[in-house]
Amino acid sequence: MVSVEDYGNFDTAWCPGCGDFGILKALKKALVDLGRSPNEMLLVSGIGQAGKLPHYLKCNFFNGLHGRTLPPATAAKIVNHELTVMAIAGDGDCYGEGGNHFIHAIRRNPNVTLLVHNNQIYGLTKGQASPTSERGMKTKVNQEGVFNRQLNPLALAISQDCSFVGRGFAGDIKHLTELISKAIEHKGFSLVDILQPCVTFNKLNTFKWYSERVYEMDESEYPLNDRVKAFEKSLEWGERIPLGVLYVNERPVFGDSLDALKSGPLVRKEPKTELVNELIDGFM
Ligand SMILES: Cc1ncc(C[n+]2csc(CCOP(=O)(O)OP(=O)(O)O)c2C)c(N)n1
Ligand code: SF4
Ligand SMILES: [Mg+2]
Numbered sequence: 001m002v003s004v005e006d007y008g009n010f011d012t013a014w015c016p017g018c019g020d021f022g023i024l025k026a027l028k029k030a031l032v033d034l035g036r037s038p039n040e041m042l043l044v045s046g047i048g049q050a051g052k053l054p055h056y057l058k059c060n061f062f063n064g065l066h067g068r069t070l071p072p073a074t075a076a077k078i079v080n081h082e083l084t085v086m087a088i089a090g091d092g093d094c095y096g097e098g099g100n101h102f103i104h105a106i107r108r109n110p111n112v113t114l115l116v117h118n119n120q121i122y123g124l125t126k127g128q129a130s131p132t133s134e135r136g137m138k139t140k141v142n143q144e145g146v147f148n149r150q151l152n153p154l155a156l157a158i159s160q161d162c163s164f165v166g167r168g169f170a171g172d173i174k175h176l177t178e179l180i181s182k183a184i185e186h187k188g189f190s191l192v193d194i195l196q197p198c199v200t201f202n203k204l205n206t207f208k209w210y211s212e213r214v215y216e217m218d219e220s221e222y223p224l225n226d227r228v229k230a231f232e233k234s235l236e237w238g239e240r241i242p243l244g245v246l247y248v249n250e251r252p253v254f255g256d257s258l259d260a261l262k263s264g265p266l267v268r269k270e271p272k273t274e275l276v277n278e279l280i281d282g283f284m
Contacts, residue, residue, distance in 0.1 A: 002037045004028050008058030019170035019196035019207070020049060023117055024056055026168070026176035033181055042083045044073040046098065048124045049198075050090035050117035067097025074110040078255050080267040081111070084184060091118040095131040095151050102153075105189055106162045110254040113183045113190045116153065117170075119198035120205050127201030137204050153193050154234035158227060158247045163188030165230070165247040169214050170196040171207050175243060182245060188253050195241070210241070217242040224248040 007028045014020050031041065038059035045051040047066035054061035060083070064072050073087040094102050094116045105112070121139070122128040129142050131151040138145050157165045164186040168176035176194065183190035195214065197207045222229035230247035255261055263269075 002032050002035055004032050006038055006058070007031065008056075010056045010058075012056055013052060014049060015200045017199040018049070019119065019194075019198065020053065020117060022170035022173050022176065023115065023194055023196060024053055026170075026173045026180055027053070027115070028057065029173070029177045030180040030184065033177065034184060036084055036184075040082075040084055042073075042076055042080075042085045043088055044069055044076060044085065045088040046090075046093045048090035048093045048117075048122075049119075050088060050123075050196075051093060053088045053117070067093055068101065069093060069098060070101040070105040070112070070114070073112045073114075074105060074108065074254070077110050077112055078258075078261070078266070080265045081255060081261060082265055085110075085112045086184070087112055087114045089114065089116050090123065090130075091116060091120060091132045091153075092122045092130040095153055099131070103156075103160060106157060106160045106191075108254045109163055109189045109251050111187055111189070113180075113186075114192065115180065115183075116191065116193045117196040118153070118193050119196045119202055121198050121202040123198045123201055134204060139201075152234060152237070153191070154246060155231060157191050158231045158234050161227065161249060161251070162191055162247065163249055163251050164190035164245070165234070166190070166192045166245045167241075167243050168192055168194045169210055169243055170194055171211060172214070172243070175216060179244065186248065188251055213239060213241045214243050215240060217244040217246070219245050 041059040043054035043061040045054050045063050046069040069087045069089045073085050077085040120132045122130050127139050129139050129146045133146045136145040166179050168179045183192045195210050233246050236242050
């Protein structure tokens with residue numbers, strides 16, 4: 001029987017009141033609800049306040065470069081497909097510097113769950129605009145307001161037929177827990193974009209701002225595999241922001257058809273060093 005205590009209890013470097021605490025709580029609860037023990041989990045992250053989340057759970061983790069969360073997560077899933085692999089990223093990390101990896105991971109469809117802490121700002125580097133910052137928002141370096149158009153990650157993901165697309169809110173832990181559980185259970189690449197107030201640097205999109213706008217969508221409103229309806233839903237932003245599962249489409253999963261994985265995870269196989277040597281010799 002797995003318990004929340006199995007995932008440890010760590011001091012954090014996050015600001016008091018940060019939305020990241022809600023995400024950490026929801027993730028732990030989801031893992032316990034699904035009966036996933038720490039040794040079955042691998043969390044992969046890059047750099048940022050969001051990227052620190054795996055430091056605060058007692059389980060396997062890999063912390064790499066900013067913007068490069070998805071390539072090692074995909075590789076790890078191929079090397080050991082028995083692990084539940086999750087990628088943890090910030091909005092800057094995933095939609096900015098890592099935007100190309102985000103698009104191609106959607107196309108490739110590895111069985112990886114991606115949580116994006118979307119605080120609509122670069123938190124760790126002290127408050128520059130991110131791709132999801134509201135147009136017109138003033139920051140220390142955007143004194144006249146952000147000029148660039150705001151990226152809509154859900155619309156982008158749905159347009160590219162992402163296998164599972166959902167949105168949660170760090171201020172609604174119960175709903176977020178259920179959403180994360182659904183995303184983990186989904187087979188294929190799943191995106192959970194999480195509205196996460198940054199209480200220190202984003203004075204516009206606060207807990208109050210989100211709470212006044214978010215609502216739980218009725219997931220029976222349209223068939224969840226209806227891409228056009230889901231796309232339309234993903235355009236809702238502003239006065240009303242839907243939370244929940246917007247789109248699900250079962251697609252062939254990267255790795256499932258690889259012969260080399262059929263007899264078990266690569267990680268348990270003896271490496272054939274003679275083949276590696278042959279390959280290296282080929283470059284001599
Ligand atoms: C290759 C590279 N580019 C830029 C940086 C600087 N940097 C570190 S974190 C970060 C942005 C963090 O924003 P986000 O991903 O939204 O995470 P948050 O801190 O808001 O959770 C940047 C630009 C870096 N460490 N490495
Ligand atoms: S700077 Fe913002 S995102 Fe980072 S820990 Fe503080 S409140 Fe959270
Ligand atoms: Mg951010």
